[in-house]
Amino acid sequence: MAREDFLEDFPDTAEILRYIEDSPTALDKRDIARAFNLKGAQRRRLREVLQQLQEQGKLEDKGKKKLAPPDRLPPVGVVEVVGLDEDGELIAKPANWSEEESAAPPRIYLSAGKSSRAALAVGDRALAKLERVEDGVYEGKVIRRIGRSPRRVLGLYEMTSQGGRLRPTDKRAKQDYVLNPPDAAGAKPGELVLAEVKSYHPRMGLRDVRVIERLGSLENQRALSLVAIHEHGLRTAFPEEAVADAEAAVGVGPKGRTDLRDIPLVTIDGADARDFDDAVYAEPDEDRKNPGGWRLLVAIADVAHYVRPDGALDREAKARGNSAYFPDRVVPMLPEALSNGWCSLRPREDRGCLAVWMTVDAEGELRAWRFLRGVMRSAARLTYEQVQAAMDGAADDESGPLLDPVIRPLYGAFEALLTNRRNRGTLELDMPERRILLDTAGNVAGIEPRRRLDSHRVIEEFMICANVAAASELERLRQPCMYRVHDTPDPDKVEALREVLEDLNIRLAKGQVVRPATFKRVLEQAAGSPHATMVSELVLRCQAQAVYSPDNLGHFGLALRRYAHFTSPIRRYADLLVHRALIRGLKLGDDGLTEAQAGQFKAIGEQISMTERAAMAAERDAIDRMTAAYLSDQVGTLFVGRVNGVTRFGLFVTLIESGADGLVPISTLPDDFYVHDERQHCLVGRRWGRRYRLGETLTVRLAEADRTTGGLVLHLAEPDDRDEERSGGAVEAKSKHKKSPPTDYKKSGNSKKENLRRTPQARRARVRRRR
Known part of the structure; x- marks a missing residue:
């Protein structure tokens, strides 16, 4: 048997686990081999797979094969100390047990071994030999310590009957820290402080800390976003060299660029936006071969001109990965001299840009595109509400003159793009967002749902079209591309959804190829029923997490074969890499992608996916804290x-x-x-x-x-x-x-x-x- 046939015919691990789970009796290796018709080398491979499953705790480790209980742990694993029980014994949990797990983690009692109990403290990690005592309870013998608790802790300084304490702001922290007044650096009870871990009290099971930075009172709600920023490790200070490079930047002229200054490009953003990195324009296509079609122009700030590969600005931008946005502040990817200056498409000011002309037909299908490096002059800085009001018959002094020549054509092209979106079967999930309203002092004045206008969707569809064009062009040029990947849903999650839907009389065929339109039909069947919200939640949970990768897996949610982020290099490093790849492939300058960076795309993709998740978590945590502050008097x-x-x-x-x-x-x-x-x-x-x-x-x-x-x-x-x-x-x-x-x-x-x-x-x- 050829190796390719061997790999193709061998069942995957999920299939083997499902077969064992569905069996009414325990199975041995021969039973499983017969069921899958495995021969020779395949049986040896099966033995290895079953051994791995036992080591991972997914199968019972004695006798015939059957699934282990959900809390079954491997015989050796990494554990994290979470506290002491009433007898002073160390309690731990599996280190990789997620807070999102539906089941509570098994309880592990760490017995005294060669390492004394005093050698481990809350937050420490260790490799331990685990022995099951009963359901959900294990004894662990420490083999070696492999990690210590955090060296710095952000928390609230409080005085208790037992003395000073630091209460961590992290919800996952299980215990307080000892903060004695001499180590408080002048902080008063009720203040938010950043502290450094000093030592460990074996008797109390707590660590000593000393204050290294005072952040003010939590009564000042401006401090709440600072908590999230510190907690998630977001970088807030730029290196001096990066700031100097940004402040030394100057504008660009039309020489060597396409002059777009006579085209009435406009920016459309939120009323509170401070940087404007994309501008749009549309006009009917006059080509008789494309009746009802449109020509679209999307111009993006030319960040690559200012942020050169491997320079100080580039190193810091890559480390940050993206900007983070909070109700009261922004943690930008680039210094303000660029993010709010030369890389912001301010109205009636010349700016360098990387732009793409696109042609779509009457049904919004992308037929042609052409990228160029240009200089533009924004005709106006408009808001979503302003544009929508103009289309609804309430134009103001700024939007009124632009209504017929600029705004109406944008909506005309949008209707075509919307038709294409529907034809593709894009997955539409209603995920309402909340908007925090602040007063002049920076305190939360109210919380309201974020409005979703057609003007928002206009910009969204234009950006999607430009992103598809960028990925397509890089493939044509055979250049590296940092794709925005949204993989197909996990089959096990889809199967779990199917079982729930079956009880609701909603059909989802077993084993079918799942497409966005599949979920769309499910949502339509549930619409109007008492279960509609639950079904929508379950469909959302089936979806994979979007990431950055040089390997094109398509974008499942948008039902697109290729997709890359091109439209926001001012706030996303992935977009900057796409710009550089286009510049190199189209020979638009000497500041394109370098060979060194091209060879690092996989590692960079993983890193910026991680920084994106950290920024999103920080943004979410800040909103949660501000919301809790707002509701605290209710x-x-x-x-x-x-x-x-x-x-x-x-x-x-x-x-x-x-x-x-x-x-x-x-x-x-x-x-x-x-x-x-x-x-x-x-x-x-x-x-x-x-x-x-x-x-x-x-x-x-x-x-x-x-x-x-x-x-x-x-x-x-x-x-x-x-x-x-x-x-x-x-x-x-x-x-x-x-x-x-x-x-x-x-x-x-x-x-x-x-x-x-x-x-x-x-x-x-x-x-x-x-x-």
Whole structure:
């Protein structure tokens, strides 16, 4: 058998696991080999795969093969210390256990080995030999320490009955730190500080810290975005050399460039935008061979002219990867002299640009394109609201003269592009965003849904068209391309979705090739039903995460075979690389892509994908903290929310009015034994049959709002609350949950026996037996 046939015929790991899972009895290697008709070398490969699965904890490690419980761990693994139990024993969890896991992590008790307990502290990581004691409980023997807890901690300085403490702003942090007044550097209780870890108290299980930077009081809401910036490690200060290079920049003239200054290009951005890096123009195509077609011009700031490969600006831009945007500030990829200066397409000022003329037909299909390096002069800086108002018959002094020659043609071309979007079967998911409104002091004045206008979609479709043209041109030129990749959904997630949809009488054929149009049909079938929100959430969770890569896997969500980011080099390093590749391929200058950078595309793609995720997480955390600060004086108020996540430890609920997310702990639900049904995404009460499901609408009361972490704790509204009105734009809150008879056991997904087994007394008895 040829190697290619061997690889092609051998089942993948997911197929083997599914076969074992579906088998009513345990299987041995011969059973599996017969089922897949494996011979000779393939059987040896099967033995290796099964061994790897056992080592990963996915199969039982003794006897015949069957799936391990969800919390089964490998015999040796990396663990992270998370605290001490009541007997002073170190407790750990698997280091790679995600906060998003639906199940709680197994509890690992680290026994004393060659390394004493004092050698490990909360936050430390170690390689440990693991032995299963019972379901969800392991004993671990430390082999060696492989990592220490963070050397710097951002947190809130507080005074307690036990002395000074630093409460970390990171939601994932499980314990406070000791901050003695002599180490506070003058900070007062209530201040936000950045501290350095000093030492460890074995008796207390806590670390000592000293303050190295004071960031002010959290009462000043401007500090909340600083928390997110520090916590996610975003770079805020530019190297002096990079700043000097930016401030030394000068404008460009028309020499050696295409002169576009007579074309009325306009920028269209948000009212609060400070940098303008893309301008647009459209006109009907006069070519008789393209009836109803359009010519589009998209001009982008020529960042490559100022940021040369391997220079100080380039090194810093690559390290940052992208700009990060917060309600009260921007952490830019480039210094302000460029981002708000020469690389911002200000109205009525000459600017260098990299532009593309595109021709589309009446149905928006891209037929031709031509890239050029030019000089332009923006005719106007317009806002989305301004453009939409002009189209709706309320033009102002600035948009009025541009309505017929500029704005109407943009909408005409947009209609063609929109037709193409529909024909492709682009996946359309409704993902509402919230907008934080600030007052003059920088405090949150309100939260509202971000409006989605046709003018937003005009710019979006023009940018998509230019991005497709850039990827297509680089392929034609055989130049490296930093694609924006959105891979097809994971088959296992699609199968899980199919099982849920089957119970809702929504058809999703098993084993079919999944396309965006497939999900579109599913959403259409669910539309108008009580399950519409849940189905939309599940479809969203099926999607892969978009990343940057030199390997073209297409863009699933947009239903495009090739796609690259070209339109925002002022704020995304990927776009700058695409510009450089075009400059080199089209011989538009000596500042194009270098061979050295071309050879680093894979590593750069991974790095800027990581920085993008960090920036997005920081932006989200800042919004969460500002939202918590805004809601902190509304504790006790009733809100209507929708369940957006179901776990063993409670319900995650999104408040409809503000978009804020909070947790309803399982311990606060009406008394019952709650079982987490992962397949149906719900919590089910064994005794009284209550069911809390993904997408369900609930009335909740705000119990806690912590601006330090951005966390909200919610409780279900009691029956007595049903006639209560919430102050300030109040809605009548009605609870549909009946209060159950009182019970004398804990509210959890565990059995009564399991709850008794987890009591401190039983735990101490087991510790004594093991010793």
